Amino acid sequence: MNVIECRKLSKQFGSKTALKELSFTVNDNKIIGFIGRNGAGKTTFLKTCAGFLKPTSGELTLWGEKVFDNLNVISNITFIDEEIQYEKEWELGKILMLGSLYYKHWDHVYAQKLLKHFELNEKLKYSKLSRGMKTQFNIIMGLASRSPLTLMDEPTLGLDAAVRKEFYSILLKDYAENPRTILISSHLLSELENLLEEIVLIHEGSAVLHKPIEEMQEYGIYLNGKKEILLPFIEKKEVFSTEVLGNSVIAGIKNDLSQNEFSYLKENNTDISKISVQDICIYLTKSDRGEVLHEIG
Amino acid sequence: MKIELNSLKPIYIQIAEGIEDDILNGILAEEEQAYSQYQIARLFNVNPATAAKGINLLVAEGILYKKRGLSMHVSIGAKEMIQEKKKKVFFSSLLRDLFLEAKKLNITKDEIKKMIDELGKEEQE
Numbered sequence: 001m002n003v004i005e006c007r008k009l010s011k012q013f014g015s016k017t018a019l020k021e022l023s024f025t026v027n028d029n030k031i032i033g034f035i036g037r038n039g040a041g042k043t044t045f046l047k048t049c050a051g052f053l054k055p056t057s058g059e060l061t062l063w064g065e066k067v068f069d070n071l072n073v074i075s076n077i078t079f080i081d082e083e084i085q086y087e088k089e090w091e092l093g094k095i096l097m098l099g100s101l102y103y104k105h106w107d108h109v110y111a112q113k114l115l116k117h118f119e120l121n122e123k124l125k126y127s128k129l130s131r132g133m134k135t136q137f138n139i140i141m142g143l144a145s146r147s148p149l150t151l152m153d154e155p156t157l158g159l160d161a162a163v164r165k166e167f168y169s170i171l172l173k174d175y176a177e178n179p180r181t182i183l184i185s186s187h188l189l190s191e192l193e194n195l196l197e198e199i200v201l202i203h204e205g206s207a208v209l210h211k212p213i214e215e216m217q218e219y220g221i222y223l224n225g226k227k228e229i230l231l232p233f234i235e236k237k238e239v240f241s242t243e244v245l246g247n248s249v250i251a252g253i254k255n256d257l258s259q260n261e262f263s264y265l266k267e268n269n270t271d272i273s274k275i276s277v278q279d280i281c282i283y284l285t286k287s288d289r290g291e292v293l294h295e296i297g
Numbered sequence: 298m299k300i301e302l303n304s305l306k307p308i309y310i311q312i313a314e315g316i317e318d319d320i321l322n323g324i325l326a327e328e329e330q331a332y333s334q335y336q337i338a339r340l341f342n343v344n345p346a347t348a349a350k351g352i353n354l355l356v357a358e359g360i361l362y363k364k365r366g367l368s369m370h371v372s373i374g375a376k377e378m379i380q381e382k383k384k385k386v387f388f389s390s391l392l393r394d395l396f397l398e399a400k401k402l403n404i405t406k407d408e409i410k411k412m413i414d415e416l417g418k419e420e421q422e
Contacts (some may be wrong), residue, residue: 031344168342176345194308194343197334214307214347221305266397274305 008058018044020205029179036188078145081153093122103145111144131158203285225270230241240283312351
């Protein structure tokens with residue numbers, strides 16, 4: 001079943017276009033990475049999805065229904081980001097109580113278990129928490145709400161590497177036990193990528209691609225070898241990057257090598273390594289693709 | 298079983314090969330229950346769908362089978378199937394890489410043969 005369906009969705013803030021005819025579809029029960037550079041429109045999309053913003057044009061439906069002003073749909077969505085504000089005096093325990101009233105699928109026992117796990121006291125006031133603690137509490141809200149559609153905007157901001165790792169494993173365990181659609185936007189793609197089933201890459205408000213993570217992981221390769229072999233070789237290829245270093249070249253290309261080409265490169269001592277998904281995303285959202293060769297030294 | 302995140306090999310293939318290695322090494326015996334997609338997902342922090350993809354590769358080849366529609370088990374004859382498959386890879390790719398590397402280092406075929414003989418002797422001792 002399609003959870004998110006977006007058709008030519010546009011959002012305008014005055015003269016600024018945040019989303020430009022964005023179209024893509026997300027099926028249920030997947031963890032999706034929502035990736036893009038700063039200002040690509042990630043947060044605007046997530047907020048539109050959560051019902052906070054009204055589309056300027058185009059259509060966004062969740063489970064086949066329009067979102068904006070539709071409480072029936074909105075109570076099935078959780079959106080967490082670092083900007084969440086609560087009343088100054090509210091304690092964590094109280095916010096969790098309110099969560100149980102607000103979210104249809106809330107699991108209070110689980111929420112309290114997580115609170116204990118992250119060593120947060122329910123008497124603490126949210127407004128008094130450090131940035132890292134706020135992020136941890138937002139994660140608790142995001143997971144315990146168990147919403148069929150959970151939107152997480154940079155959920156690991158301000159967390160150290162150890163806690164981030166913990167979050168990833170808690171998320172996976174909870175997802176395995178309670179499958180639901182989880183959309184995560186993050187700039188730490190290298191840490192996150194193996195948690196994801198699919199990636200949606202957006203750039204300047206439009207979707208560049210939407211692919212299974214495995215396809216992205218095989219999308220590009222670096223060739224590192226002799227200049228006289230590689231420069232003619234990559235002429236017929238889609239090239240993302242080239243670095244010339246004396247007589248050797250490192251070229252990032254689209255991975256569409258035939259078995260023969262592969263053997264040819266190996267016989268000519270070319271080293272082949274993979275381009276990380278993070279780097280592929282950077283190349284695909286560069287404004288000056290197919291840049292000019294430049295020599296070092 | 299281990300996973301090399303920077304390898305050219307897709308994660309799900311590494312998962313399949315990891316299970317195969319465990320069968321070859323006797324860590325997983327034939328007829329025994331193999332790992333579930335969720336166990337693998339949690340062990341390596343990978344998406345359960347990725348883990349399932351690796352497992353399903355082995356199901357398609359008949360190395361694993363689903364018992365009563367629930368748990369994954371190692372097929373009878375799985376070890377032999379994997380050995381046959383790996384032999385082919387050994388000749389087509391591993392041996393080839395060895396010769397390429399030898400050529401780079403100026404090692405002759407005779408020298409390689411000698412080394413293999415010596416390794417064989419060590420094994421026997």
